[in-house]
Amino acid sequence: MLQENTPCLIKNLLDHGFKVLLETNGSLDISAVDPRCARIVDIKLPGSGAAEKNNLKNIALLHERDELKFVIAGEKDYLAAKDLLKLIPQEKAGRIVINFSPVSSTLDPAELAAWILADRLLVRLNLQLHKCLWPGEMRGV
Secondary structure: OOOOOHHHHHHHHHHOOOOOEEEEOOOOOOOOOOOOOEEEEEEOOHHHOOHHHOOOHHHHOOOOOOEEEEEEOOHHHHHHHHHHHHHOOHHHOOOOEEEEEEOOOOOOHHHHHHHHHHHOOOOEEOOOHHHHHOOOOOOOO
């Protein structure tokens, strides 16, 4: 969660030459985050049970260095994510990195890859590496 002093900390790191990436669950407004910071916005889908908490206005605020992340539990989530891609302003489409990650215990990555290829989506298939490295364990999460 963004703390009151987070924007100042990010600005300070950026001013000192550090590359800063901030991952957020997408519920909070990202407009206060220094635009030099790469923002990775995790958009919650219906399968997460938290989709109603999304601040979809964040999508229009994205810069080319930012990313969107969708963790997909099944076909319903995939279709919802595909619909949400339409919210990306046309001038930014194809310039923002978009990650589709399958929920490891629910959706076979090959099935998600097949859907992406069939729909010719400009997204990355992103595996949750901690789930691959430590399946069924909390270590590394």
